[in-house]
Amino acid sequence: MNAADGAVIDRRDDGPEEQPDVVETMTGFAWALRAAGVNAGRERLTTCLTALEHVDPVDPEAVYWTCRVSFCSEPDDQARFDAVFGRWFLEADPEDPEPASAGDAPIDRLAARRPPGAPGDRQEVVEEDPSSATEAADVEVLRHRDVALLADAERDEINRMIALLAPRVGRRRTLRRARGGRERLDVGRTVRAMLGTGGEPVRLVRDHRRDKPRRLVLLIDVSGSMAPYADVVLRFAHAAARVSPATEVFTLGTHLTRVTRQLRLRDPDHALSAAGAAIPDWSGGTRLGETLRAFLDRWGQRGLARRAVVVIASDGWERGDAALLGEQMARLARLAHRVVWINPHRGKAGFAPATAGMVAALPSIDDLVAGHSVAALTHVAEVIARA
Template structure:
């Protein structure tokens, strides 16, 4: 008769009752999160499963925090994660150990982006399914980058907000009058002599200095009139990203029937709160357009006082002017004499058959350094390259 096991030791492996493998159900939970709007990548799923490999997957609390810390990357994801977690796991029985019997169908817009299966047979290989989903997501993102911002569905607008939040604009720089240590440039007598004193009077290396660089100011003027309403929300979110990247050297204003400074509102970290407070501060949202008078007010109140001097001024507008177009040309000419570069971004410039024949665009064209399209995410990324190169 076998001797009893010492206390505290587990029974042999062959006597254990093996539980069903919980990981298929947990990987299915990540698919449910993706359908709920939480962006999923293979790296996050791998981190989630690796965390659960070291924890007790039967503990609901540990499973919750393992997913929240590895799968959520944005404050907005937490609300969706909580709802999906409650819907997927049974509060009384703990985590589900089997995948759902019928997977939830994706929204119609996403269905068109999913790659078609050959022969229509269901695939059991989980790895291949993940690769297909990642490939479809990449394809959908590339398509969305070239879509017109004014023609997006609500689901595509939500996706666009996440893509805008991923932008990392590099601020333009300009030479400074101050000089700093450098490998090239003129000799630096002070640093060279101080280094020689530390070396008992022996000059070992000739140290040099050269002009340093500092951020160049950027001014964003956004038209929020009725004709620009389909693009106003996306452009304000784009402005929020630029302002947050360089809050000390970037200013943002809205143009309509009056001039409104929204820099302070857009400096907030949360984009939803920033846009909410900015919209409350704008009294002429979706109103008329008096570009000549409003740009003149900017030059008088802010431009000549330093905001536009040697700055890169970017004007987002379609050029529809209800007032005097000659006045608009005069005021943009004044602005061009103050600024380093003036860039006009017209959402209609990227459409087929466009020609700059609007009265406002014709009046300002001689004073512009660049006339760019701004109707898609791809053109906004190109704008960031132009601003950085300036």
């Protein structure tokens, strides 16, 4: 008899397996929220842990609203919170990279993550809604479907999923230093402080290296061969530009076009419309070598690509000189912190990087990843984050 038939599930029969600690569980949940773009810092985590002491940890609705009130401060945070909450507590293990759909209602699986010794070791009836299970299965199938084969209604759902992504890179240390920390004694400030104490080193002043967000640069091929995927990758770039001001977006075709300002617009549809109006060579030819050289000459060599994570989205069909593309890719690799290449055909059976452009660029690529589905773009966001 399954849960949908009203079977009684006794969690006391689970054996002597130790339940996870609530602090460890919520700390991991806060990290997952931060990766999704929610500002789940230490203060909000402390607030959430304090609030959870006053609710029943096996009451999923109470835990859901306690965490949501503690972590969400902006309207955009709510959809991301629901997606991470579903992945973390409801439909998958925390290590599972597949997110649950946003807006899932809390269910009793939260009880499996209650702190040790928490009240509520009792028999409970868990009922499963068949329509909800079917909807979740449909969403999971849609996440892995090639976006070039989608119907219009399915594409709307895919666009909503991509808007919930939060592709961002970490931070990098700079040469500038700031007061505080315990890294190094600041001799100059210490000596100046001694002037007011009669030459006695009453207080040693220390400093530390500052850090700043690492820049993310996306170069997106909008030629005719990339037409089925360019819109989706631009939406991915819009999600990245929304969560980090250190994101720059360019399109490649027969011309190089900077669309960062257009993709800063809040609404994805408005941003894509503005970008489309600014791109003069949409669905045109492909001259990756020439446009990449133009990017490096005008932007990359002057600092935009230095120590940045550069993501190129293209199928590698080069109409120009493939040798020029190889030279410019090697030049880019010397400037960038990491080079990631998204090929929408990478995730398909029988794929081989055999086009002239891919063969020329391959030696300078750090990560060659797929980009044909939402699941593939989710993996791209993880690759970017690890970089």
